[in-house]
Amino acid sequence: MSKYRTRIKAELKKSGIIEVKALVKHPMEIGGSTDLKTGMEIHPHFITEVKCTHQGKVVMSALWSSAVSKNPFCAFKFKGGAKGDEIEFTWKDNQGGKGSSLTQIK
Numbered sequence: 793m794s795k796y797r798t799r800i801k802a803e804l805k806k807s808g809i810i811e812v813k814a815l816v817k818h819p820m821e822i823g824g825s826t827d828l829k830t831g832m833e834i835h836p837h838f839i840t841e842v843k844c845t846h847q848g849k850v851v852m853s854a855l856w857s858s859a860v861s862k863n864p865f866c867a868f869k870f871k872g873g874a875k876g877d878e879i880e881f882t883w884k885d886n887q888g889g890k891g892s893s894l895t896q897i898k
Contacts, residue, residue: 798893802879810873810897812844812852814866814881822858835887842866842883846873873897 797817805811816839823836836858844852851870866881873879875897882892 796889796891798881798883798891800879800881800893800895802873802895802897804873804875804897809869809871810846810879811869812867812879812881814842814844814893815863816842816866816883816891817863818883818885820858820860820862820864837885837887839864839883839885842881844868844879844881846870846877846879 798814800812800814802810802812818839819837820839821834821837823834825834826832827834838858839856839860842852842854842856843850852868854866856864877897878894879897880892880894882890884890
C-alpha cells in the first residue's frame with residue numbers, strides 16, 4: 793500500500809463518452825536541491841508511469857518525468873464504457889513506489 797493518495801472519478805457523459813479525472817498526491821521532486829532544515833540533498837522522486845484500465849483493457853497510458861508538477865492531475869476521455877463498469881488507475885515512481893485506485897463509472 794502506498795503512502796500517497798490517489799483519487800479517481802469516472803463519469804458517463806450524454807454523448808456516450810467516459811470522462812476520467814485522477815489526482816495523485818505525490819511530491820514529484822526533481823532532486824538536486826538541499827533540505828534547508830537538515831542540509832541533506834533531496835533525491836529525485838517522481839512518477840514515471842501511469843495507466844488506466846477498463847475491464848482489463850488499457851484505455852490510457854503515459855510516461856511521466858520530473859517535469860510534471862507536485863500532486864499531478866490527469867484527465868482523459870474514452871469510448872466504450874457503461875455505468876457501473878470498473879475503472880482502475882495505477883502509477884509507479886522512480887523509487888519503486890506504486891499506487892492504484894478503483895472506481896465505477898457513474
